[in-house]
Amino acid sequence: MTSTRKPNRLINEKSPYLLQHAYNPVDWHAWNDEAFQRASAEDKPIFLSVGYSTCHWCHVMERESFESEEIAHLMNEYFVSIKVDREERPDVDKVYMTALQAMGDNGGWPMSMFLTPDLKPFYGGTYFPPEDRYGRMGFPELLRRIHHIWTNERLKVDESATGITNFLKEIPRKKSQSESLDSSLLTTCFTHASKTYDAQFGGFGAGPKFPRPVAFNFLLRYFHRTRNDDALEMTTHSLREMSSGGMYDHIGGGFHRYSVDAEWRVPHFEKMLYDQAQIVCSLADIYQITNENFYARTIRETLEYVLRDLTSPEGGFYSAEDADSPRPDTLHESGEGAFYIWTKKELEDILGEDAKAFCIHFGVEETGNVEHDPQHEFTGKNILYVASPIDETAQIIRKSESETEEILARSTSRLFEKRSARPRPHRDDKVITAWNGLMISAFARAGQALYDSRYLEAAQRDAEFILAQLYDNSTRTLRRRYRDGEAKFDAHLDDYAFVVQGLLDLYESTFDLRWLESAVQLTEKSIELFAEEANGGFFETAGSDPSILVRMKEQYDGAEPTGNSIAVMNLLRLSKIVGREDFRVRAEKALQSLSDLLTRNPFTMPQMVAAYDFSIQKAKEIIIVGRRDDEPTKQMIRLAHRRYLPNKIILFIEAGQNLPRFFQQREFLSSLKMMEGKTTGYVCENFVCNLPTNDPGVFARLLDQ
Numbered sequence: 001m002t003s004t005r006k007p008n009r010l011i012n013e014k015s016p017y018l019l020q021h022a023y024n025p026v027d028w029h030a031w032n033d034e035a036f037q038r039a040s041a042e043d044k045p046i047f048l049s050v051g052y053s054t055c056h057w058c059h060v061m062e063r064e065s066f067e068s069e070e071i072a073h074l075m076n077e078y079f080v081s082i083k084v085d086r087e088e089r090p091d092v093d094k095v096y097m098t099a100l101q102a103m104g105d106n107g108g109w110p111m112s113m114f115l116t117p118d119l120k121p122f123y124g125g126t127y128f129p130p131e132d133r134y135g136r137m138g139f140p141e142l143l144r145r146i147h148h149i150w151t152n153e154r155l156k157v158d159e160s161a162t163g164i165t166n167f168l169k170e171i172p173r174k175k176s177q178s179e180s181l182d183s184s185l186l187t188t189c190f191t192h193a194s195k196t197y198d199a200q201f202g203g204f205g206a207g208p209k210f211p212r213p214v215a216f217n218f219l220l221r222y223f224h225r226t227r228n229d230d231a232l233e234m235t236t237h238s239l240r241e242m243s244s245g246g247m248y249d250h251i252g253g254g255f256h257r258y259s260v261d262a263e264w265r266v267p268h269f270e271k272m273l274y275d276q277a278q279i280v281c282s283l284a285d286i287y288q289i290t291n292e293n294f295y296a297r298t299i300r301e302t303l304e305y306v307l308r309d310l311t312s313p314e315g316g317f318y319s320a321e322d323a324d325s326p327r328p329d330t331l332h333e334s335g336e337g338a339f340y341i342w343t344k345k346e347l348e349d350i351l352g353e354d355a356k357a358f359c360i361h362f363g364v365e366e367t368g369n370v371e372h373d374p375q376h377e378f379t380g381k382n383i384l385y386v387a388s389p390i391d392e393t394a395q396i397i398r399k400s401e402s403e404t405e406e407i408l409a410r411s412t413s414r415l416f417e418k419r420s421a422r423p424r425p426h427r428d429d430k431v432i433t434a435w436n437g438l439m440i441s442a443f444a445r446a447g448q449a450l451y452d453s454r455y456l457e458a459a460q461r462d463a464e465f466i467l468a469q470l471y472d473n474s475t476r477t478l479r480r481r482y483r484d485g486e487a488k489f490d491a492h493l494d495d496y497a498f499v500v501q502g503l504l505d506l507y508e509s510t511f512d513l514r515w516l517e518s519a520v521q522l523t524e525k526s527i528e529l530f531a532e533e534a535n536g537g538f539f540e541t542a543g544s545d546p547s548i549l550v551r552m553k554e555q556y557d558g559a560e561p562t563g564n565s566i567a568v569m570n571l572l573r574l575s576k577i578v579g580r581e582d583f584r585v586r587a588e589k590a591l592q593s594l595s596d597l598l599t600r601n602p603f604t605m606p607q608m609v610a611a612y613d614f615s616i617q618k619a620k621e622i623i624i625v626g627r628r629d630d631e632p633t634k635q636m637i638r639l640a641h642r643r644y645l646p647n648k649i650i651l652f653i654e655a656g657q658n659l660p661r662f663f664q665q666r667e668f669l670s671s672l673k674m675m676e677g678k679t680t681g682y683v684c685e686n687f688v689c690n691l692p693t694n695d696p697g698v699f700a701r702l703l704d705q
Contacts, residue, residue, distance in 0.1 A: 014483045015085040016428045017053035021062060025072035028083045031092055036547065039080040039117035045150050045157075046117065047079040047143075048096060051110040052087050053428040054270045054322040056336055057127045058110045064130040065139045071130065074140055078147040079114075086111075087319060087432055088481050088489055091541045094552050098171070099164050100124040114146050119549060120161035168550045172532075172539070179595040183616060189602035189609045190222050190231060196603070198262060202238030207261040207372075208268070211242060213278035214557040214565075218606035220285050221613050221646045236286060242279075243298045244386035249340065250362065251384070251415050252309075253301035255279050257323075265385055266372045269323040269337040269425075274560050276306050277438035284442075284449040288644035299446050303455060306439070312431060314469070315461035316482065317439045319432050322425040339425050341381040342415075343368075350418050351411050357397045357404060358411040363387025430483040433470050433495040434560075436462055440502025444509040448641035459506050466499060467518060476525050493540050493563030496526035500570045504577070509641070511628070511652035513660055520578060520662065523570060527586065530563075536586075536593035538564050555597060557607040564590065565607035572611060576619045576649045579665035588615060613647070618685040620648045622703070625672050626655055626679030632694070633679040639700050 010022040013030055021028055029035035039046050049066075051058035065071045075081050086093035086109065096113045099121040113124035123146060128139035137145075150157055193215060196204040203209045216235045223231040242248060245264030247256050255275050256267035280302055287295040310318045325339040326332075344366050348355040362384040363369050369385075370378035388396070394404040440459045447455035470479045470487050478491035478499065503519040506512070530538040532553070539551040540563060554562040568587045575584035591598075591612055594605065602609050622640050626633035633652075640650050653659070655674045663669050668687055674680045678694040683702040693699050 010083060014430070014481075014486055014488065015053070015088050016426075016430060016483075017051060017058075017085040017087075018083050020053055021066060021083055024062065024066045025069050025076075026066050026081050027072075027076045028081050031082055031084050031089060031547065033547075035080055035082050036117065036119065042080070044078065044080050044117070045122075045146065046115040046119070047075060047081045048084065048092075048113040048115055049081065049110055050084045050086050050093050050096065050113070052085055052320075053426065054272075054320040055109050056268065056270070056323045057108075059324055059334075061110050061112075061127050061139075065128070068130065071140050071143070074143045074147075078143060078150075080117075087428075087430070090492060090494075091545070091548050091552075094540065094554070095168065095549055096121055096124065098552065099168055100126075102164060102167055116157070116161045119547060120165045122157050122161040122164065165549060172551055172553050178592060179599040181591065181595050181598065181612060185598055185602055185609060186222055186225065186613055188599075189218060189606060190228070192601065192603035193219065193234070193606070194230070197234050199237075201263050202234075202241035203262075203264070207263075208258050209262060209264065210258040210559055211247075211255065211275060211279055212558065213282045214561045214607040214610075215603070216282040216285070218610045218613075220282075220289070220644070221610050223289075224644065224646055225613065225617070232289070235282070236290065239279075239282060239286060239298075240294070243283075243294070246383040246385045248298075249305070250386075251340070251412055251419055253303075253305035254309075255302065261372045266370055266378075266383060267337070269340060271305075271321040272559075273306070273310060273317055273319050273432070273435045274438050276302055276310075277435065277442040278560070280442040281445050284445045285644055285646075287449050288642060296450055299450065303443065303446060303458075307458060309427070311458075312429070312465075315465040316431040316469070317436050317462060319428040319430050319435060321427050325425040326423040328422050336375070336377050337383070339419065339422055341378060341383055343380055344382065347382075347415075350414055354407050354411045354414075357393055357399070357407045360388050360396055361386065361390070361393045361404075361408055430481050431465075431470075433466060433478055433480055433482075433491055434498040434563075436466055437495070437498030437500070437502040438560075440466075440499070441505045444502065444505040448509050451638055451641070456506075456509050459502070460510065460512075463503060463506055463515060463518075476521060477529075478522070490542060490544065492542075493526065493530045493538050493567060494560070495563075496522050496530070497563045497566035497570060500526070501566050504570065504573055507577075508650045511650075513662065516577070516662055519570070520574065520580075523567075523574060523583070526567060530567075531586070532593075536589035536591075538567055538590070555594065555605060557605045561607040562605065564594075565605060565611060568608065569611040569614060572614050573649060576621065577651065578662045584615075587611070591615060610646075617647045620645055620703075621682075621684040622648055622650045623653060623669065623672055623682040623684065624651070624679065625653045625674050625682070628652070628654060630679055632696070635696050636679055636681050636699055639696060639703060643703055645703065 005023045007022050008028050010018040010028050013019060084092050097107050097111060101107050103124060105125060108126045110127055112128060113121050115121050128142055129136055131138040219231045219235045241264050247259050247264045247267045254271050257270040257272050258268050260266050260268060280299055283295045283299045312318060323336050324334045327335045327338045344364050347359060347364060351358055364382045368378060368380045369382045390401050390404055394401045440462050443455040443459035469482050478495050479487040480489035480491045480495055500519045500522050503515040507515040529542040532539055537553060540554055541548055541551050543551050557565055568590045571583040571587035574580055624636050659670045672682055675692055675694050680692045680694045681699040682692050683690050690702050
């Protein structure tokens, strides 16, 4: 990319991804009516390229094809070319990714699709090289063939496009056979998880391996319900392996997007906000169960990374950091993971006599430690991973464990300082509403588990930012993306659901009623916009954009949970907190609408199974009545916060004040008072309460029953 070229239309966009392509010789359009009308007027097919700014293979295809004058000429001559940032427009991405997979492709990014002027897909793929290789047709040859087919075989194109579009439109219309759900669903889901679990290295399946924290959300609930130690071990082992492997940044904190191998050794080096948020929540749950410092330390390091490198001055959180960055030795070239990898000599020069312990502990080798390197990007380089535990390293270097820990801490600090002078990976500094909702949950739940007010303050700043900058008071709707002072694009189901979840977690952390009020309002608006009244559940989009061919319903909890899964859990939680029976009924209808899928293959939606678990268990209702600033009140709140109680709701009632209006439908709350003028705790299930107590020890025992 060079600024000496004339910019194309993308120069006026805010998306970092689209701006990366603003000086391509390709005559790019954004996804808009101008592009669609031009395709119709000129009778040209649309080439749709979908990606995101931190995507490695997106960069490769840009460098090889979109920067090529020859290839750009073909694109400009034969097509109307459109660029889409999938993080801004997941609705566009979802429709055409589903189409691509229906064509038999596994999918991925960059996604390269060919559409008719009325936006119907007829051919597609992902990355295409500039000439035939990797068993893939070269991109220029593909462009010529598509042009030939469009010009000479239009009937076939139209038939294909219509067939694929009709298939897409049938997906949300399919009414699954209704199955009765019962608690055996939980055992079935656990059995399915066990079959794909990697007992040696943790996680699920073989490489490439993604963290998929939604699986841990279910497993920990299953452990809590059944006391099945295997469910706990599957989670603790997976999180320890991830946190000890190359997936984790041992110098600066934070998790990379996925591992290309089964051992979590060689990551794909992107860092995504949604991964940090979800993994922190899983770590917080595990810490509440085990009280092991390893998990607390990993939480703190990860959140320090987010606060340091992904926080906007306004309080929101940026989206991601790139996998690629300039190589320190040759700044004109970029490489995967260049910011994070080291030669042994570099480490010895920086660390001196401390290098021996560091290299033993982190598996550093003279010739490099990366065996899986098909692109030869890591020759002679080392990706840090815990190869030798502290106790073994201490024995080898003949030091005590505490001395060894001091050496490693000192070394890490030096390397962080040295690494900070390297060119950083590109940071995508747009703020995505959904991912910020996940981050509110992470900071709120970490604040509860670790009793750290800084984390609660970060969660509150983010919530305030979203409600100030991404919420329209006049329409009571959210926007999807914020960057450079601009909030744009209608929010989708996941934006509403993840923010509501974050607000509920924040309410249960701070008991500030404004978060609960906003959670109720956004839930009501999401029902208005997205609910499918006929079958139950929710569409991903509101259906107001005519350029979106199909209103999709996501049915896979993957790298992120589906908006449906979180929305159902929100409804169930709110039904308990504010006594809204209509919320409970809607949640149960959504669960029933998925009964066939959940019965056949529940591990496709472990977060939805977790919601089902909540729906059939008695919620533990914890109500604390007292004065907010009294130490006994804070002590009781800490006792409730530091325990893993997945089906709990926590309410605080300020002594001497009228019951807040949100609790008016829960009349029994008005009868709960302080005893003997002291902070009093109530632990209830289905409106039946244990004897109230102002004794913290008794309160703790009630929580543990």
